[in-house]
Amino acid sequence: MLVPGFIIGSFLSGLLYDRCSRLWLTLATTVGAGVCTLMTPYMTSLTGMLALRVASGLFCGALDTGANTIVSSIWESDSGPYMQALYLSYTVGGIVAPFVTRPFMSSENEKHTGGHLNGDEKGIDDHTRVVSLTNSQLTSNNYSNISQRLYSRFESEAMNISQFSQESSMLFERTSQIHYAFIVTGVLAFMSSFPYLAMIVSGRFSSKSKPRRCEITVSGDQESLTDDSLTHTESRDVTLKRPDHRNKCLLLVCLAAINILYNAVEDSFGDFVITFCLEYLQWSNTQSVALLSLYWLASCIGGLTGILLVRVIGSGRLLAVMHVGWILTFGLASLGSVFRIHALIWFSMPASGFFMVQIIPAVFSWTAENVCPVTGKVSSLFLIATGVGIAGNPSVIGYLMERFTFVSFVYVLTGEAILCAVCNFLALLIASRQSSGRGPYPPTKA
Structure with a gap:
């Protein structure tokens, strides 16, 4: 949204x-x-x-x-x-x-888990792979295929992720600190x-976008433009082709x-x-x-x-x-x-x-x-x-x-x-x- x-x-x-x-x-x-x-x-x-x-x-x-x-x-x-x-x-x-x-996001999680979460990097990586797979699959809107693949993936990695359940609840609790x-x-x-x-309070700055007021004259092969878009006292000559x-x-x-x-x-x-x-x-x-x-x-x-x-x-x-x-x-x-x-x-x-x-x-x-x-x-x-x-x-x-x-x-x-x-x-x-x-x-x- x-x-x-x-x-x-x-x-x-x-x-x-x-x-x-x-x-x-x-x-x-x-x-x-x-x-x-x-x-x-x-x-x-x-x-x-x-x-x-x-x-x-x-x-x-x-x-x-x-x-x-x-x-x-x-x-x-x-x-x-x-x-x-x-x-x-x-x-x-x-x-x-x-x-x-x-x-x-991290300090309270490490406090509750006593470093266990950091020590089991394989479990974290496996968990991240499943979550990442879920995100990419949901984008395709192929829901029937999603359910089959997710079920088999979760079933094959259940042993690695089961120990993550307690840490996940602590992470949910910690997420509120975001x-x-x-x-x-x-x-x-x-x-x-x-x-x-x-x-605005000082009043020394232009508060509106002033339109460019330009005059173009042609002399030979060049075009001379007088530009007074910034202030009424400032002018300059430049070569311009529009x-x-x-x-x-x-x-x-x-x-x-x-x-x-x-x-x-x-x-x-x-x-x-x-x-x-x-x-x-x-x-x-x-x-x-x-x-x-x-x-x-x-x-x-x-x-x-x-x-x-x-x-x-x-x-x-x-x-x-x-x-x-x-x-x-x-x-x-x-x-x-x-x-x-x-x-x-x-x-x-x-x-x-x-x-x-x-x-x-x-x-x-x-x-x-x-x-x-x-x-x-x-x-x-x-x-x-x-x-x-x-x-x-x-x-x-x-x-x-x-x-x-x-x-x-x-x-x-x-x-x-x-x-x-x-x-x-x-x-x-x-x-x-x-x-x-x-x-x-x-x-x-x-």
């Missing part, structure tokens, strides 16, 4: 951002996300929980749309490094989150809203498709890589989690690198290089999966995170440089595409993994990476025709 709320929030914030105070809107969505986070562990009603998850997704979608639009509107065509830094903060949050939640993690997250959300409140309305729409469609395919791959990778490692590669739970941790570490390093690379080679070249690297690493992951070359998997899957993390911020900065200003509506379009990609992919991969082979997981992600690169190079091709003057791009007023 989080994804439908995310799509609704992205759509509504895209309509509101250019029409009302962006500071008040960001403040309201930040506080709303904090309230939903605090309420989540205390909601006992199923209906209430579903409504709360929709509301949480709504505020998160609005926050993402607002963040991308604010960064793009402040730095405009120079927003490349700042967009990379923004998405780096998302990656850092993903790395820090497990460390925040772990103290509230509400402290929600409290910490909610407090951090409230604290992050304070700067917006301070800016696509006409039809080609601008085509470019936005290609860029939205990149968002769909990229987020489908990124979200599905996190959802299924543990199951893939446990069930197909027969790795232990520790090895599987370590692989995912390395992926996020490589993503963090890639985010830091992207801040520097986008300054050196620009957003367009960065997009091309990162897509090539992404396809190569996923191709190696497919090869390692088919022939069970574990060393190749240990290298290629984490390395893919280095290339992937730089793509979406480069899409936003490239859009501002070559297509149009990233307004609330444009950012909303990209974030709605993000929600669509997240929602559609898991059921397809789950079905293919259940019906055919676990390697379908890697095949699908590699195919989607190739399609994403095709959309990217199509957009770059259209833009190159625009800049070279070979396409029908008459100068238009923005």
